[in-house]
Amino acid sequence: MKALRCDEPGRLTIIQRDVPSAGPGEVLVRIRRVGICGTDYHIVQGNQPYLEYPRVIGHELAGEIAEAPSGSSFKSGDIVCIEPYLYCGTCRACRQGKTNCCQNLQVLGVHRDGGACEYIAVPERNVVPATGLGLDEAAMVEFLAIGAHGVRRSGAGPASRVAVVGAGPIGIAAAIFAKARGAEVSVLDMNARRLAFCRDEIGADHVFEVSSGIDDRLKAATDGDFFDVVIDATGSPRAMMTGFSYVSHGGTYVLLSIVRADITFSDPEFHKRETSLLGSRNATRQDFETVLEAIRSGKVPTAALASHRGGLDDAPGLIPMWSAPEAGVIKALVEL
Structure with a gap:
C-alpha cells in the first residue's frame, strides 16, 4: 500500500509498505480522508516537539471498516473516524478518564506512524462510529474536538x-x-x-x-x-x-x-x-461525541471548512503549498 512519509524536515515522499494486519482487539480501517493539520505543517517544517523522523504523518482520519474482530459492533463498510490518541488505560490520568493526556500517550502521526496511508490497524476503542456523516465530515471531527x-x-x-x-x-x-x-x-x-x-x-x-x-x-x-x-x-x-x-x-x-x-x-x-x-491537550471521547452531535445538527459549516483537497500522490507537493498563508487554506483534505 502507499503511505505519505516525512523523511526529514522539508521532505515528503510516497512510500510502499505492507498492508497491516489487525491484531487482537484491533480494527483494520481503510483510510479514505486525511485532514492536514497545523501539526503536520510543523512536522514538515521541523518544529514539532514530540516527533522523530522519518514519520508517516496523518492523525485527522476518516475511513471505512475493512475488518473487525468477532463480536465487534462494527461491520465492513461502516464509516468511522479515529481517535488518534493511543492511551495506556492504566496510568493515573487514564484512570481519571483523562485519556487525552495519558502518561504513556502515543499519538498517531506524531509518536508513531499515522494514517496518511491506505490502511491502518488501530485498537477498537479508538474507532468512533460516524453514522450519518460523510467522509469529509468524519475527517474533521478530530480537529474540531x-x-x-x-x-x-x-x-x-x-x-x-x-x-x-x-x-x-x-x-x-x-x-x-x-x-x-x-x-x-x-x-x-x-x-x-x-x-x-x-x-x-x-x-x-x-x-x-x-x-x-x-x-x-x-x-x-x-x-x-x-x-x-x-x-x-x-x-x-x-x-x-x-x-x-x-x-x-x-x-x-x-x-x-x-x-x-x-x-x-x-x-x-x-x-x-x-x-x-x-x-489543553488533544481531546476525549466525550469531545468527539460533542462534535459528532454538532455536525449532525447542522451547527458546524463543514462544507465551508473544507477549502482545499488533493490526492495522496500529489500530497508531497501540495502540503508545502497549503502551509503558505497566501494559499487561503482553512482545512485541506487528502483523498484516498
Whole structure:
C-alpha cells in the first residue's frame, strides 16, 4: 500500500509498505480522508516537539471498516473516524478518564506512524462510529474536538466574553464551540480573510485584525474589562505571552498552542488578576461525541471548512503549498 512519509524536515515522499494486519482487539480501517493539520505543517517544517523522523504523518482520519474482530459492533463498510490518541488505560490520568493526556500517550502521526496511508490497524476503542456523516465530515471531527475540549476546560458559558486568538482550524473550532455554549465570541488574527470567514461562516460576534494598537482597541471594545476567557491557538510564543494581558480580572487563559519554547509572564499581573491558566491537550471521547452531535445538527459549516483537497500522490507537493498563508487554506483534505 502507499503511505505519505516525512523523511526529514522539508521532505515528503510516497512510500510502499505492507498492508497491516489487525491484531487482537484491533480494527483494520481503510483510510479514505486525511485532514492536514497545523501539526503536520510543523512536522514538515521541523518544529514539532514530540516527533522523530522519518514519520508517516496523518492523525485527522476518516475511513471505512475493512475488518473487525468477532463480536465487534462494527461491520465492513461502516464509516468511522479515529481517535488518534493511543492511551495506556492504566496510568493515573487514564484512570481519571483523562485519556487525552495519558502518561504513556502515543499519538498517531506524531509518536508513531499515522494514517496518511491506505490502511491502518488501530485498537477498537479508538474507532468512533460516524453514522450519518460523510467522509469529509468524519475527517474533521478530530480537529474540531480539540477546540471543543479547550472550550469545555475553559468553563465558558452564556455569560462569558471569549477571545480566541488565532483563526487557524483549531482557533476556528474553539470559536464554533464557544458560540455553541452561548458565549460572546471575538476572534483575533493577522489574516483578514480568516477573520472574514469567522464572521461570515461561524458567526463570530467580533473580529479584530492584529496590528499596532490592538491592546487599546480591545480595551475600548470591552470597556476596559478585557475577556473572561482567552483561548490561544496561534502557535506563536510571542502571541501566547501577549495573551495574558487580554485576560480579565478573575478570568481564564487556555493554551491550545504547543511550541518549542518557554512561555513567561508577569507574576504580579498574574496574581493581581487571579488568572486561571490551563493547558489543553488533544481531546476525549466525550469531545468527539460533542462534535459528532454538532455536525449532525447542522451547527458546524463543514462544507465551508473544507477549502482545499488533493490526492495522496500529489500530497508531497501540495502540503508545502497549503502551509503558505497566501494559499487561503482553512482545512485541506487528502483523498484516498
